Amino acid sequence: MDKPKVDKTFRFPTCMEEMPLGPTVKAGILTETNAGWRVKRPVIDRDKCIHCLICWTLCPDGVLSKELEIDMDFCKGCGLCAHECPKGAITMVSEVDGQ
Amino acid sequence: MISKEAHSLFLNGDEAVAHGVRLCRPHVISAYPITPQTITVERLADFVADGDLDTEYLYVESEHSAMAAALGAAYTGARPFTATSSQGLLYMCEMLHYVSGARLPIVMMNACRSTAAPWNIFGDQRDSLSQRDSGWIQIYCENGQEALDTIIQAYRLAEHPEVYTPVMVCIDGFVNTHTYELVEIPAQEQVDAFLPPLDSRHKVDFANPHGFSVSVNPNYHTEFRIQQQQAILKAAELAAPIDAAYKEKVGRSWGGMVEEYRMDDAESCIVAMGSAVGTIRETVDELRAAGRKVGLVKVRYFRPFPKDYFAALSGKVKAIGVLNKEISFGYEGSLTTEVKAALCGRGPVAVCGYHAGLGGRDISRDTIRAVYASLDRLLAGEDVNDPNYIDARW
Numbered sequence: 001m002d003k004p005k006v007d008k009t010f011r012f013p014t015c016m017e018e019m020p021l022g023p024t025v026k027a028g029i030l031t032e033t034n035a036g037w038r039v040k041r042p043v044i045d046r047d048k049c050i051h052c053l054i055c056w057t058l059c060p061d062g063v064l065s066k067e068l069e070i071d072m073d074f075c076k077g078c079g080l081c082a083h084e085c086p087k088g089a090i091t092m093v094s095e096v097d098g099q
Numbered sequence: 100m101i102s103k104e105a106h107s108l109f110l111n112g113d114e115a116v117a118h119g120v121r122l123c124r125p126h127v128i129s130a131y132p133i134t135p136q137t138i139t140v141e142r143l144a145d146f147v148a149d150g151d152l153d154t155e156y157l158y159v160e161s162e163h164s165a166m167a168a169a170l171g172a173a174y175t176g177a178r179p180f181t182a183t184s185s186q187g188l189l190y191m192c193e194m195l196h197y198v199s200g201a202r203l204p205i206v207m208m209n210a211c212r213s214t215a216a217p218w219n220i221f222g223d224q225r226d227s228l229s230q231r232d233s234g235w236i237q238i239y240c241e242n243g244q245e246a247l248d249t250i251i252q253a254y255r256l257a258e259h260p261e262v263y264t265p266v267m268v269c270i271d272g273f274v275n276t277h278t279y280e281l282v283e284i285p286a287q288e289q290v291d292a293f294l295p296p297l298d299s300r301h302k303v304d305f306a307n308p309h310g311f312s313v314s315v316n317p318n319y320h321t322e323f324r325i326q327q328q329q330a331i332l333k334a335a336e337l338a339a340p341i342d343a344a345y346k347e348k349v350g351r352s353w354g355g356m357v358e359e360y361r362m363d364d365a366e367s368c369i370v371a372m373g374s375a376v377g378t379i380r381e382t383v384d385e386l387r388a389a390g391r392k393v394g395l396v397k398v399r400y401f402r403p404f405p406k407d408y409f410a411a412l413s414g415k416v417k418a419i420g421v422l423n424k425e426i427s428f429g430y431e432g433s434l435t436t437e438v439k440a441a442l443c444g445r446g447p448v449a450v451c452g453y454h455a456g457l458g459g460r461d462i463s464r465d466t467i468r469a470v471y472a473s474l475d476r477l478l479a480g481e482d483v484n485d486p487n488y489i490d491a492r493w
Binding site: 019026027 | 202203307309310313326
């Protein structure tokens with residue numbers, strides 16, 4: 001699936017002349033990251049992982065790719081993937097001290 | 100088949116609107132009937148059935164859907180039309196704000212009618228005036244001919260690149276919608292010369308997808324609202340030039356935001372909009388013949404409001420009576436408020452609000468004579484009730 005990506009070239013308007021005509025804007029892009037409230041991040045142990053894709057299916061934010069790369073710009077750290085992993089292959093690690 | 104040449108027909112106001120719409124070649128008409136608007140959408144259906152109008156005529160299931168369909172059509176770059184009245188206007192209220200905020204150049208006719216309760220199908224202006232802040236341009240017409248011409252002018256105004264704001268053309272229920280008069284139908288060629296095909300700034304392009312009517316949070320919301328305000332104020336600048344261009348191509352003119360009638364040396368005047376203007380005109384002539392210095396200011400545009408005109412009126416007349424076909428409960432007539440606000444701090448002029456014609460009560464010459472007589476008392480320094488229910492039973 002083509003997941004939307006943050007468009008690094010996007011610039012918000014800086015004057016009235018740069019405003020769009022009403023709230024009609026380019027689609028299929030993300031303008032800002034959204035992961036600021038994450039306190040723990042998921043870390044996958046590739047040796048334990050059996051690639052069942054339960055985490056990929058259940059992630060409420062769709063931040064996992066099928067190759068199980070995690071888009072940390074949008075992962076909120078909810079821990080659902082770690083809770084549901086049948087092999088205990090995902091650990092939630094503190095963003096503060098790495099524990 | 101209807102002649103493409105200029106000709107005259109004996110029409111009611113609703114039919115005059117339908118002919119105006121036909122001449123504008125709309126791509127989409129979303130129609131839902133309501134008294135006293137129904138004849139307009141019926142005639143448009145006739146035009147489609149008879150091959151006089153090539154358009155996508157949609158039988159929608161409600162007024163909310165009528166405006167939603169017009170919104171969708173406008174987003175694809177099409178020129179839509181719809182019409183409504185009273186309860187229907189209130190039912191599409193949510194979409195009115197969507198359309199103006201989305202900057203879609205939609206033209207709609209509203210047959211001005213009272214709102215329930217008490218249930219009433221007759222004309223007054225509390226339906227359209229209740230939508231003052233919906234972001235639409237509002238133009239009020241005096242008769243069927245003006246309604247036809249204003250529909251055509253409205254598309255030109257709405258579609259101006261710096262406006263892109265919807266226009267509500269308001270005609271009074273029954274007094275305008277169902278009253279027959281001889282109406283001049285311009286030639287299709289004349290209207291085509293005045294109103295070019297729409298090359299909309301809104302387009303659906305699958306190669307370049309866009310999000311429509313997206314949410315805008317506090318970070319940019321103010322700027323979108325300022326943009327809307329700038330656009331509708333631009334319409335104030337364009338009203339007179341567009342009317343002049345219409346005169347050049349079609350041969351008739353209705354003035355810009357306001358029209359003055361016998362105001363040159365007037366001491367008192369009535370400010371009014373809609374069908375009552377015709378009656379006031381006649382009464383002014385009658386009173387002038389008797390030596391009275393009275394005049395009339397006809398308001399065509401309620402939004403944008405002709406603020407500058409009224410601000411300058413204080414030096415010209417001594418007493419102003421504002422005629423309202425509604426009451427903004429808890430204060431006064433909506434038109435009164437606007438006139439007073441424009442005159443605030445501009446020098447001594449007596450202003451009094453009058454209410455008449457509610458729920459279809461006839462506004463007669465007697466009503467208008469009573470308003471001018473009341474203004475005489477105001478000029479003489481007597482106390483006059485404001486707001487003043489001039490045609491009330493008791």
